Amino acid sequence: MDAALLPKAELHVHVEGTLEPELVVELAQRHGVALPTTDPAALRAARRFTDLQSFLDQYYEAAELLRTEQDFHDLMAAYLARAERAGVRRAEVFLDPQHHTERGVPLEAVFDGLSAAAAASPVSVDLVPCFLRHLGPDAALEALRTWLPHREHFVGVGLDSTEVGNPPAAYAPAYAVAAAEGLHRTAHVGEEGTAADVAEALDTLGIERLDHGNHCLDDGEVVARLRDTGTPLTVCPLSNVALRVVNALEDHPLPAMLAAGLQVSVNSDDPAYFGGYVDDNYRALRDVVGLTDDQLTALALASFDASFAEPAAKDAWRAEVRAAASAPLASPTAS
Ligand code: HPA
Numbered sequence: 043m044d045a046a047l048l049p050k051a052e053l054h055v056h057v058e059g060t061l062e063p064e065l066v067v068e069l070a071q072r073h074g075v076a077l078p079t080t081d082p083a084a085l086r087a088a089r090r091f092t093d094l095q096s097f098l099d100q101y102y103e104a105a106e107l108l109r110t111e112q113d114f115h116d117l118m119a120a121y122l123a124r125a126e127r128a129g130v131r132r133a134e135v136f137l138d139p140q141h142h143t144e145r146g147v148p149l150e151a152v153f154d155g156l157s158a159a160a161a162a163s164p165v166s167v168d169l170v171p172c173f174l175r176h177l178g179p180d181a182a183l184e185a186l187r188t189w190l191p192h193r194e195h196f197v198g199v200g201l202d203s204t205e206v207g208n209p210p211a212a213y214a215p216a217y218a219v220a221a222a223e224g225l226h227r228t229a230h231v232g233e234e235g236t237a238a239d240v241a242e243a244l245d246t247l248g249i250e251r252l253d254h255g256n257h258c259l260d261d262g263e264v265v266a267r268l269r270d271t272g273t274p275l276t277v278c279p280l281s282n283v284a285l286r287v288v289n290a291l292e293d294h295p296l297p298a299m300l301a302a303g304l305q306v307s308v309n310s311d312d313p314a315y316f317g318g319y320v321d322d323n324y325r326a327l328r329d330v331v332g333l334t335d336d337q338l339t340a341l342a343l344a345s346f347d348a349s350f351a352e353p354a355a356k357d358a359w360r361a362e363v364r365a366a367a368s369a370p371l372a373s374p375t376a377s
Pocket residue numbers: 056059094101202203204230233281311312
């Protein structure tokens with residue numbers, strides 16, 4: 043079965059990371075911004091990274107082209123059209139509102155544009171704004187206060203950006219407010235950070251999921267804790283290769299995570315930058331890492347298990363996965 047035919051939830055995708063070079067060119071034209079090149083292929087070729095920060099620098103610069111409600115709408119509409127072709131039934135989409143409001147973009151333009159595109163898509167979508175670590179914990183708390191009047195637009199909060207030097211515990215006050223407001227909580231930890239950072243996030247943030255989490259594997263006690271609490275990890279294989287969190291796809295620790303009994307889902311992170319959407323990540327796991335169709339099916343089921351969607355919707359999507367997995371393979375030569 044092709045990976046795109048497997049119904050799946052995508053739980054770790056940054057909407058700003060779905061900004062394809064073609065849309066960069068269009069937005070630059072729209073706003074009269076000069077680019078070093080207007081050739082999308084050249085822009086794409088320049089998306090090469092040595093670590094998380096080298097990626098973030100490019101990602102934030104390109105995201106400065108997002109200025110109006112229309113821009114945010116067009117970005118989300120393009121992602122969702124591609125996600126639909128990838129078999130995504132449910133998308134929990136991160137955004138970085140602080141990066142936009144600090145440039146003077148009204149929060150309404152961000153939320154209204156993204157939500158309008160989401161409402162027009164057959165994919166079930168919820169938004170998860172993230173606190174930017176590089177702006178610090180006070181800014182996070184202040185940002186959350188400005189987001190809360192727009193509570194109908196989002197279901198949870200996350201934590202992203204520069205991990206090294208910005209440990210999670212400082213964000214506990216913002217996460218406490220989020221919890222009191224009935225928001226879901228997840229955080230990027232253990233991508234470049236350590237197993238101790240993962241433990242600290244579990245101790246202090248009240249998170250329901252862990253984004254990336256790769257370095258938990260360096261400490262058996264942290265792994266056991268994640269396993270025993272059933273805390274899901276949103277893993278992003280192609281991202282991990284592009285940002286050199288792993289040396290090569292062949293060495294990706296996802297099989298080790300499964301063997302350790304961790305709850306894992308497969309996600310694209312920033313697909314316009316890392317060479318593939320979520321179906322491409324599933325395909326890479328099958329073709330390069332050697333996962334079987336049964337393992338990919340289990341990962342698709344796990345993606346719905348870890349979703350913040352309503353239980354009845356999750357049940358229906360899981361039934362769809364089981365039906366897709368048991369359907370006879372279509373013959374490529376059949377008409
Ligand atoms: N890590 C941290 N911050 C991010 C990422 C990531 O993988 N993608 C977008 N912002």
